[in-house]
Structures are given as structure tokens and as C-alpha cells.
Amino acid sequence: MSYFKIFAVALLGAMLAGCPSTPIADPDPVDTTYGNDDSSADTAGMGDGDPFGGAEMNDPSAGELGMVIYFDFDSSEVRAEDQELVSRHAMQLNDSMGNVRLDGHADERGSREYNIGLGERRAQAVRQMLMIQGVSASQIQTVSFGEEQPVAMGSSESDYAENRRVEITYTN
Amino acid sequence: MIRKPISKIRAVVVLAMLSGLAQADLVIDVQGVSQPTPVAIVPFGWEGSSPAMPVDVAKVIQSDLKRSGRFAPIDEAKMLQKPTDGADVDFQDWGFVGVEAVVVGKVIQTGDDTFTLQFQLFDTFQRRQLVGYRMTATRNNMRGAAHRAADMIYEKLTGIKGVFGTKVAYVTADQRADGRLFSLYVSDQDGENEYKIMESKDPIMSPAWSPDSRQLAYVSFEGSKSSIFVQTLRSGNRFQVSNKPGINGAPSFSPDGRKLVVTLGGIDGNPDIYILDITSRESRRLTTHRAIDTEGTWSPDGRYIYFTSDRSGGPQIYRIPASGGTPERITFEGSYNARPRLSPDGTRLAMVHNDRGNYRIAVMNLERKDLLVLSTGRQDESPSFAPNSDILIYATRQDGDGVLESVSADGLIRQKMASGRGDVREPVWSPFPRFQ
Numbered sequence: 001m002s003y004f005k006i007f008a009v010a011l012l013g014a015m016l017a018g019c020p021s022t023p024i025a026d027p028d029p030v031d032t033t034y035g036n037d038d039s040s041a042d043t044a045g046m047g048d049g050d051p052f053g054g055a056e057m058n059d060p061s062a063g064e065l066g067m068v069i070y071f072d073f074d075s076s077e078v079r080a081e082d083q084e085l086v087s088r089h090a091m092q093l094n095d096s097m098g099n100v101r102l103d104g105h106a107d108e109r110g111s112r113e114y115n116i117g118l119g120e121r122r123a124q125a126v127r128q129m130l131m132i133q134g135v136s137a138s139q140i141q142t143v144s145f146g147e148e149q150p151v152a153m154g155s156s157e158s159d160y161a162e163n164r165r166v167e168i169t170y171t172n
Numbered sequence: 173m174i175r176k177p178i179s180k181i182r183a184v185v186v187l188a189m190l191s192g193l194a195q196a197d198l199v200i201d202v203q204g205v206s207q208p209t210p211v212a213i214v215p216f217g218w219e220g221s222s223p224a225m226p227v228d229v230a231k232v233i234q235s236d237l238k239r240s241g242r243f244a245p246i247d248e249a250k251m252l253q254k255p256t257d258g259a260d261v262d263f264q265d266w267g268f269v270g271v272e273a274v275v276v277g278k279v280i281q282t283g284d285d286t287f288t289l290q291f292q293l294f295d296t297f298q299r300r301q302l303v304g305y306r307m308t309a310t311r312n313n314m315r316g317a318a319h320r321a322a323d324m325i326y327e328k329l330t331g332i333k334g335v336f337g338t339k340v341a342y343v344t345a346d347q348r349a350d351g352r353l354f355s356l357y358v359s360d361q362d363g364e365n366e367y368k369i370m371e372s373k374d375p376i377m378s379p380a381w382s383p384d385s386r387q388l389a390y391v392s393f394e395g396s397k398s399s400i401f402v403q404t405l406r407s408g409n410r411f412q413v414s415n416k417p418g419i420n421g422a423p424s425f426s427p428d429g430r431k432l433v434v435t436l437g438g439i440d441g442n443p444d445i446y447i448l449d450i451t452s453r454e455s456r457r458l459t460t461h462r463a464i465d466t467e468g469t470w471s472p473d474g475r476y477i478y479f480t481s482d483r484s485g486g487p488q489i490y491r492i493p494a495s496g497g498t499p500e501r502i503t504f505e506g507s508y509n510a511r512p513r514l515s516p517d518g519t520r521l522a523m524v525h526n527d528r529g530n531y532r533i534a535v536m537n538l539e540r541k542d543l544l545v546l547s548t549g550r551q552d553e554s555p556s557f558a559p560n561s562d563i564l565i566y567a568t569r570q571d572g573d574g575v576l577e578s579v580s581a582d583g584l585i586r587q588k589m590a591s592g593r594g595d596v597r598e599p600v601w602s603p604f605p606r607f608q
Binding site for chain 1: 345347352375377378393396397398417418419421422435437439440441443464466467480482487508510511524526531550551553554569572597598
């Protein structure tokens with residue numbers, strides 16, 4: 001569940017994407033020597049490193065945005081910490097006018113067809129959130145797989161938590 | 173009628189059925205009544221051109237009766253005589269051995285692939301024949317004929333119609349190197365004659381028998397969306413009956429076989445109960461609540477649809493007239509009751525019931541309204557009644573895999589059926605075969 005890290009990389013990528021692809025001169029050279037010269041500490045300049053190449057992102061798979069949203073037991077509410085992620089997808093969909101499929105999943109407990117209903121409810125919760133942020137209904141398809149496609153095969157609480165999810169797939 | 177009083181003490185009988193067929197390997201573990209009735213199934217006589225009869229008929233009958241948990245067939249070594257004709261049965265000998273019933277019979281070859289199977293059942297106390305029957309068979313259907321004989325014997329001895337000649341459909345999920353493979357199987361109720369009728373890398377769910385046993389409806393996620401198919405078993409031909417946006421799920425045939433009750437979710441994902449005419453594909457909406465309404469099933473008289481709804485918060489079972497009307501809540505005991513299935517005689521309702529954190533199979537007597545928890549697992553699901561209303565089959569977990577279990581409706585006789593096929597789930601018992 002390291003999509004915060006992934007998220008940061010994606011943000012960096014998005015910022016770089018807006019930059020020209022030529023190396024940028026340091027706009028404000030300042031002396032960055034700290035402490036006394038007799039200090040045992042030493043500093044080293046990092047240099048600019050190799051310049052990044054950058055280009056406008058139009059990868060339909062939404063770059064490296066997190067593609068899975070997890071849910072609490074018996075809940076179809078998008079957790080507060082995931083709402084930003086859903087918003088990023090909304091922005092992406094509004095920009096690209098692409099299409100997305102939301103696959104809802106449940107943990108294995110209880111009856112299979114009822115779990116199809118629970119998975120659908122989760123997919124719809126994400127769909128509603130995308131639509132509130134301007135994504136058109138025609139861009140979104142929902143499918144509930146219920147408990148039929150677990151990612152964690154065990155029967156522990158942590159397995160169940162991994163399986164209660166909505167997976168976001170860009171379809172074009 | 174010989175019917176022993178049933179004791180609540182359970183004996184455990186382990187019976188390994190060794191099959192000659194490579195495709196079927198079923199191990200059945202029976203927990204039965206403490207004093208099953210002793211009976212003798214004498215090896216059948218054989219009059220034919222080959223050294224042995226195509227199917228050991230007596231062995232099939234013996235396995236069926238033993239697996240029912242109500243009978244204890246004695247070993248061949250204990251038999252003082254091995255008659256193949258009723259006229260040769262010595263009741264004094266059988267009384268001495270202590271069996272209450274004796275079955276004798278033979279298989280006679282009458283053509284290249286035609287045989288006559290005949291058998292007689294005797295009550296050794298009353299010293300009279302309870303049933304005698306003769307039927308024709310081929311090599312291919314001789315096992316079926318033997319099951320039919322076992323059905324007749326079982327019914328004579330217990331007063332309950334036998335289900336040895338019926339079938340079971342179920343879904344398996346196998347983890348393979350290239351992903352999961354889902355398969356839909358139909359087999360005899362003892363696990364023999366297993367046929368794969370459909371497979372897919374996408375999930376297969378919710379098989380349902382047509383009332384004439386000729387077709388199965390099921391849900392398939394091929395193409396990453398759900399749709400409902402009806403497949404004819406004999407030909408393997410299938411047609412898609414529902415492919416709407418969102419959920420297409422939980423099909424169940426009407427008693428006349430012309431309609432399906434289904435769950436449709438629509439683009440806004442609100443699962444409701446619909447009745448779908450199979451020929452015209454026209455659907456009629458039965459429920460309109462914003463809760464999850466699903467798992468519809470017809471009452472045997474066709475008047476009601478029983479279904480799961482979480483309109484009260486958690487899932488409970490409701491019923492609504494099949495012609496439309498106001499839903500009426502049926503279950504009140506416990507926080508989770510789902511997946512209703514009615515016994516074919518209409519007296520009992522099976523469901524998945526949350527029993528102190530465990531999902532178990534429970535049966536409610538519709539008249540008395542009392543709930544009997546029948547299974548003992550943590551994650552039991554998909555109850556389905558045998559057509560005689562006396563036994564249920566369901567899925568449970570063993571070492572992380574789904575396995576099938578059956579239990580008598582009184583909870584006393586339990587069988588585990590391990591097919592060695594990985595994760596087995598969603599068993600559904602067929603109706604009686606058409607010759608009955």
C-alpha cells in the first residue's frame with residue numbers, strides 16, 4: 001500500500017512533464033557551505049545529475065497513480081485518505097476524456113451473490129465520487145466480481161482487508 | 173417399512189470409494205446414525221459373453237446405501253449363502269446373520285450392448301418380497317440403472333424417495349501458472365461420471381438447474397462483465413439470456429421452466445429482482461428498493477419469490493408474490509441470513525446464517541418458524557436441497573479449499589465429498605431424473 005510514494009513520483013512526473021526538456025541552469029547560485037572549515041563534517045555537492053527527459057503524459061494507464069482503493073469491513077465508504085486518489089483519477093479522466101472500468105470486490109465471507117451486491121456498491125461509491133467531480137457517466141463502467149477474484153488467498157483479517165477493494169482500469 | 177429409531181450419537185464411517193474411472197476420484201466420509209440398519213446386498217449373478225458384468229451392480233447399490241448413513245451393508249465374507257434368485261433365498265440363514273433386508277439379483281446379456289438387470293428386495297423378518305424389478309440397460313447407462321435400483325430399495329426401506337440417480341452441478345476454481353481457471357461440472361451425486369460443461373479464465377457463478385434437468389443457467393464473467401447463459405447439457409449449446417449493463421446475476425428457474433428470476437443491477441448499480449421470460453427476453457421488475465435485493469428463488473408452487481435483501485440494514489430473507497406486490501420479511505433470527513433455497517416439498521427454507529461469527533447452513537421450518545443450524549464450518553455457503561427434500565448439499569472449507577458436504581435435513585447424517593479438484597463451490601442438486 002505504498003501508493004503515497006507512488007503518488008509523489010507521479011506528481012514529480014507531472015511537474016517535470018510541464019517543463020521544457022532542455023537542462024535548466026541553476027537560477028540562483030548561493031554559497032551553501034555550512035559550519036566551520038575545521039569541522040569534521042564534510043559536504044558534497046549533488047550536482048544536477050543527468051537531466052530528465054520529459055514529455056506530456058498521455059499514457060492511458062494513468063501513469064503511476066494508485067489503481068486500487070481499499071474498504072473497511074461491511075463498508076462501501078471511500079476512506080478519507082483515498083479521496084485524494086479518486087480526485088486525481090477524476091482530473092485525469094476529465095483531461096483525457098478516456099474511459100475507465102471500476103471492478104468492485106468483496107472478501108469471501110457470506111453468500112456469493114450477495115457479495116456481488118457489496119462489490120457493486122463499492123464500485124458505485126467510487127463512480128459517484130468521480131461523477132461529482134465532473135466525470136461523465138458514459139466514461140465509467142462498473143463490474144462487481146464479488147468474492148470471485150481475491151488477491152490474498154488466505155482467510156485472515158489482513159487477507160480480507162486486501163480483498164475488499166475497487167480496482168481502477170483505464171480501458172482506452 | 174423398516175425404520176430404526178435415530179440416535180443422536182454419531183458414528184463415523186469412513187468409506188473410500190475406489191473408482192475405476194480416472195476422471196472421478198471421490199472420497200466420502202460419512203457421519204451417520206449410531207445404529208444403521210444391517211442389510212445384505214448379495215453379489216449379482218452374471219450371464220453374458222465376457223468374464224465379468226460391465227458394472228458391478230451390487231457394489232454400486234451397496235455404496236449408495238452405505239453412503240446414505242442409514243444402512244450398514246454386511247461384508248460378503250459374512251454371507252452364508254449367495255443366491256442370485258429370490259427363490260433361493262433362505263430366510264433362516266439371513267435371520268441368523270442378523271440382517272433386516274436382503275437384495276439379490278443378476279445381470280443378463282441380451283445383445284451386443286443390451287442387458288437386463290433384475291433385482292429383488294426381501295424383508296428377512298416378515299419373510300416376504302418388498303420389491304422386484306427388471307430393467308434394460310446398456311454398458312453406458314448400467315451405473316445409472318444400478319443407482320435407480322438403489323433408489324427403489326431405499327424408498328421401500330425408509331419411506332423416503334432415493335436420490336442416488338440424481339446429479340449435482342458445481343463450480344471449481346483452479347490456480348494455474350497462467351492464472352485462475354473456472355470450470356462448471358456436472359456429475360452423478362456420488363461424484364462419478366464427472367463432465368466439464370464449461371470453462372473460463374473469468375469467474376463462473378450461480379449454476380441453476382432447469383426443472384426438466386436438461387439445462388443449466390449460470391453467470392459468466394467472460395469479457396470482464398457479467399452475463400447470464402442457459403446451456404443445454406446434451407448438446408453443449410448455450411444462449412445468452414441477459415447481458416445488461418451492471419450486474420446480471422443469481423438466475424433461478426420458475427417451476428414451469430419458462431422464466432428465470434434474476435438480479436439486475438443496471439448502470440447505477442442498484443441490484444433488484446426481475447423476472448425474465450426466457451423465450452421473449454422480456455423482463456419484469458419485482459423489487460425497486462435501493463438496497464441490495466438478490467438471490468431470488470421460486471417457491472415450488474410458483475406463487476412467491478424468496479430473496480435476500482439488506483433493506484433492514486444487514487441481509488435478511490424476504491418473499492414477494494411472483495406477480496408483484498409488497499415484500500414480506502421471513503427471517504428475524506440473527507444478523508445475517510442470505511441465499512434462500514426452498515425444499516422441493518415447500519416446507520423448509522435453507523439459508524446461509526451467521527452463527528456467532530461463523531457462516532453456516534441453517535434450515536427454517538416455515539410452519540414452526542424455528543431455525544436449525546446444520547453445518548459446522550466457518551465459511552459454509554450455497555445450500556441446495558436434494559429433490560427428496562431430505563438432504564442438502566453445500567460448500568464448506570477444508571485446508572483453505574472449498575469442498576462439498578451434504579447433510580440430512582435433520583442434521584444427523586453428514587458426508588464430506590472431496591473431489592481433489594482444488595477449490596470446489598456452489599453445488600446445486602438436480603431435480604429427479606425424468607423417468608420418475
